Amino acid sequence: MKHYNWTEFALIYALTVAGTGNCYFLQEDLVQALRLFHDFISLVYTRAVPIGISDFTDVLDELRSRARIVVICFEKNSQKRRFMEAAKAKGMSNPEYVYIFPDVDNTGFGIGNYGNQTDSSYVNDGSEDMLEVFQYALAASRYAGSLYDTMYMYGLALNKSLNDDPINGWRRGSQILSYATGTFNGSIGPVIIDKNGIRSPVYSMDAMNISGAMSTFATVKVEGHNYQYWGYVFAAGALLAVATIALIISAVYMVGKEDFLLERDVLLKKRSVDE
Structure with a gap:
């Protein structure tokens, strides 16, 4: 967004009970992230809508006079569809607008x-x-793929531990955790485990190509507060820039609440039997 001098955006999200739902965490973390990015980007309009909303007329009427770049979070895919249908009916689905639906699903x-x-x-x-x-x-x-990756990672770490100590290697939880550090190819993509046993997120931006099929246009790998980005050249370069920044902002700060994934849970349980 900074590259294209886009300095303002709006946020529309479904209002859920505090501490529940993807949209609650997205809104909370996005606000925190903006404190570090306030020098070049501003949230100019925020609208919390009922979780079961189906009529977006008022929302779009307000949005029209506030912003053209919009980050949207709904709990149901059907709501995303209805929102875009309403935007099209109001003439707000043209190239003047950019709608971003960030998600941490795999x-x-x-x-x-x-x-x-x-x-x-x-x-x-x-x-x-x-x-x-x-x-x-x-x-x-x-999420079967995530479970597969968890067990595969544990198997790799356990093999290394047993090679080092064939007798008690399976019982030394802290050692197994240290052997889990590294990278391997999982069922749903690359898996990167840091020294604390935490999985470093790898985010991709998927969109429909000109044929109507799903394609990956960009990937963001986050490690702490650093990230690596590599993308694929395609016509809507502006959209890619906006979506990438949105992914980075949400990804970095959602890690704080969601980074202790199943992989670490499995390994930490082994610590309880560490000799």
């Missing part, structure tokens, strides 16, 4: 559970109880 737009379906029509034998079970479709959680 899936893309509209991706739900993995479709690992089971069809009972192919089961021709077995007990009645088993047949009843297979009549229900089974779907893995969207």
Whole structure:
């Protein structure tokens, strides 16, 4: 945003109970982040809307006279769609406006559970109880990849610890934690673990390409208050700049509340049996 001399933006977010929901943390951390970036960017308009809002007429009427770059957080994808439909109806979906929907999910737009379906029509034998079970479709959680990465990381660290101490290596939690430090390729991308056992976030900016398919246009790797950015050249360069800064601001300061991920929980439990 600084590169393009964009100095003002608006924030619209769903109002939730304090301490719950993605939008609560996004709004709180974004305000904190602005204290460090106040020299070149200002939040000129903030609107908290009911979590179940479906009519965005008043919001858009106010927004029209306040800002053109808008960061938006809703708890439901259906609300995002209704908001953009309302913006289009009011003539506010043209290149004059930029709408940013930051999210710390590890899936893309509209991706739900993995479709690992089971069809009972192919089961021709077995007990009645088993047949009843297979009549229900089974779907893995969207976070199954994160669980896989956690166990894979633990396995890598445990192997290193056992190589060092074949007898008691599996019981030394602090040693296993130290061996977890490093980088490996996980199921959902690169996994970077720092010396404290905390996963360093790697954020990507995904958007629909000209064919309507999802593509990754930029990646931001955050380590503490430092970040590395590498992007892919595409036509909407202005949008990329705005979205990247928004991702950096939200990512750096959301780490404080969300960086103790499942990876560290697994390793810290091992400390309790450390000799």
